[in-house]
Amino acid sequence: MTTDAQAPEGYDPHDYPPFAVTVDLCIFTVRDGALKVLLIERADDPYAGAWALPGGFVDIDEDIADAAWRELAEETGVEQFAGHLEQLGTYGKPGRDPRMRVVSVAHVAFAPNLPEPTAGSDARNARWWDVSDLDLPGLTGGNDDGDGPELAFDHARILADGVDRVAAKLEYTPLATAFVAEQFTLGELQHVYEAVWGTHLDRSNFRRWVKGTEGFVRPTTGTERRLTGGAGRPAALYTAVGDGPKTLTPPLMRPEGARTVKGTP
Amino acid sequence: MTTDAQAPEGYDPHDYPPFAVTVDLCIFTVRDGALKVLLIERADDPYAGAWALPGGFVDIDEDIADAAWRELAEETGVEQFAGHLEQLGTYGKPGRDPRMRVVSVAHVAFAPNLPEPTAGSDARNARWWDVSDLDLPGLTGGNDDGDGPELAFDHARILADGVDRVAAKLEYTPLATAFVAEQFTLGELQHVYEAVWGTHLDRSNFRRWVKGTEGFVRPTTGTERRLTGGAGRPAALYTAVGDGPKTLTPPLMRPEGARTVKGTP
DNA sequence: ACAAAAGTGTTATGCGTACACCCATGG
DNA sequence: CCATGGGTGTACGCATAACACTTTTGT
Numbered sequence: 001m002t003t004d005a006q007a008p009e010g011y012d013p014h015d016y017p018p019f020a021v022t023v024d025l026c027i028f029t030v031r032d033g034a035l036k037v038l039l040i041e042r043a044d045d046p047y048a049g050a051w052a053l054p055g056g057f058v059d060i061d062e063d064i065a066d067a068a069w070r071e072l073a074e075e076t077g078v079e080q081f082a083g084h085l086e087q088l089g090t091y092g093k094p095g096r097d098p099r100m101r102v103v104s105v106a107h108v109a110f111a112p113n114l115p116e117p118t119a120g121s122d123a124r125n126a127r128w129w130d131v132s133d134l135d136l137p138g139l140t141g142g143n144d145d146g147d148g149p150e151l152a153f154d155h156a157r158i159l160a161d162g163v164d165r166v167a168a169k170l171e172y173t174p175l176a177t178a179f180v181a182e183q184f185t186l187g188e189l190q191h192v193y194e195a196v197w198g199t200h201l202d203r204s205n206f207r208r209w210v211k212g213t214e215g216f217v218r219p220t221t222g223t224e225r226r227l228t229g230g231a232g233r234p235a236a237l238y239t240a241v242g243d244g245p246k247t248l249t250p251p252l253m254r255p256e257g258a259r260t261v262k263g264t265p
Numbered sequence: 266m267t268t269d270a271q272a273p274e275g276y277d278p279h280d281y282p283p284f285a286v287t288v289d290l291c292i293f294t295v296r297d298g299a300l301k302v303l304l305i306e307r308a309d310d311p312y313a314g315a316w317a318l319p320g321g322f323v324d325i326d327e328d329i330a331d332a333a334w335r336e337l338a339e340e341t342g343v344e345q346f347a348g349h350l351e352q353l354g355t356y357g358k359p360g361r362d363p364r365m366r367v368v369s370v371a372h373v374a375f376a377p378n379l380p381e382p383t384a385g386s387d388a389r390n391a392r393w394w395d396v397s398d399l400d401l402p403g404l405t406g407g408n409d410d411g412d413g414p415e416l417a418f419d420h421a422r423i424l425a426d427g428v429d430r431v432a433a434k435l436e437y438t439p440l441a442t443a444f445v446a447e448q449f450t451l452g453e454l455q456h457v458y459e460a461v462w463g464t465h466l467d468r469s470n471f472r473r474w475v476k477g478t479e480g481f482v483r484p485t486t487g488t489e490r491r492l493t494g495g496a497g498r499p500a501a502l503y504t505a506v507g508d509g510p511k512t513l514t515p516p517l518m519r520p521e522g523a524r525t526v527k528g529t530p
Numbered sequence: 531a532c533a534a535a536a537g538t539g540t541t542a543t544g545c546g547t548a549c550a551c552c553c554a555t556g557g
Numbered sequence: 558c559c560a561t562g563g564g565t566g567t568a569c570g571c572a573t574a575a576c577a578c579t580t581t582t583g584t
Contacts, residue, residue: 060283060359064368208565
């Protein structure tokens, strides 16, 4: 076989190997000072009882990105999603699904603090998992001690890559703002970095970097309103610059000991 | 539809939308001080006469990565490929191929200086194109003046993403060594950076960075043997550290004016 | 002798790091 | 009045950028 460039004229599409194409989603959020991911408990075989990334089939006339957005809305129950969604990579080893040949286009989503899973449309169980409670291959900062839940298919591999992607993206993009509300304090933004990287950052230097980086945040007139009591001076509120640049210069280098990146594609 | 997790037990695979899955390759090399990409002239409709990325169908029982390596060997005529191959992203808009629903998993390959295209296995025309002679969307440093060749399908979009990927990877990985021979001079290595980024680097500072970065290059005893005459002191030869790290610390920041990265996934 | 490219050294600027200190609020 | 978190300032050290200089070869 050569290339699609060379397909003969009078062909039948089914002469070519038929694949099923799915989208799988790593939906991340930051809550309670930790990076969380939304997983779904499988009801049926294969991998019944195991936890899996939410996802589903792509329709034959549907764009892949549209399918990912559709699944995201279905799983989170939110129609106006305020976060960020991007493609992660494609996983298509033969045998990864024992039933048929499936190629999965994985995505990562950065979600602001969402309510408890708004359980998916059907009866499955769904919940946020602390990423550090999962057994992910080749990731420092996780606990490979083997008492995490079983993950279905190759979803441990996908999720490890997804965590890597999120950690890397915070360095040189303004996407940390996708994890917080429309109005946020610089302390909240710093907590995002610390939760995702599993490190501590110097408050003063973080503030200087954020405020000195063009196209990242813009101050608002408002100030923090604290619902539950708690001491401390109320913080000023900021907003993400809407049409900001896609990359930040300079990037914020994460300190040694942060969650490892094996090789960021 | 929900997720593959929920597929019923007694199903027929053909009940699910059948996609054709292909791999497309951006095979880059550095020659004559410029970044080049291997393109193939299409013989048949659609896009007959247009230039396209090499690629082909994935077999139903074949790993996607294996298919990419297979196509790479076929197109370059090299069986022992010394460079680097990685997945770029997946492009699957309905209608991108007018004949059927095709999902293409694009890859980028970093190739050392290869002979003239060793023309593909069949009668098609194939050649290296200077990247700056192509009309790629959203890329600074190219010449969007519209006198480049017509590119088939969405290959201009894919190629733009591929150029971005290559430029970004040089910053924080040792993969620049994939563009040169097994033994190389630091001057040759610097030429790779300058060709890909379209900038000039300070020789002294580049040398200090390369030699001071752990796990990048290792000196050999040999010294440069110049085939064709040419003045100048013969350079010492270096080798890539085989089991070096996947990421370099610190990265080499490219100067302002280098080929733009819109958002490196 | 000259050109060309490799190799070495020097200096100043700027930025990241670390840390100290003040402000505002709740209990 | 004390604890807590927000906000600001500053001194130090090192990495980088810019540039000058020496060495080794071919013509």
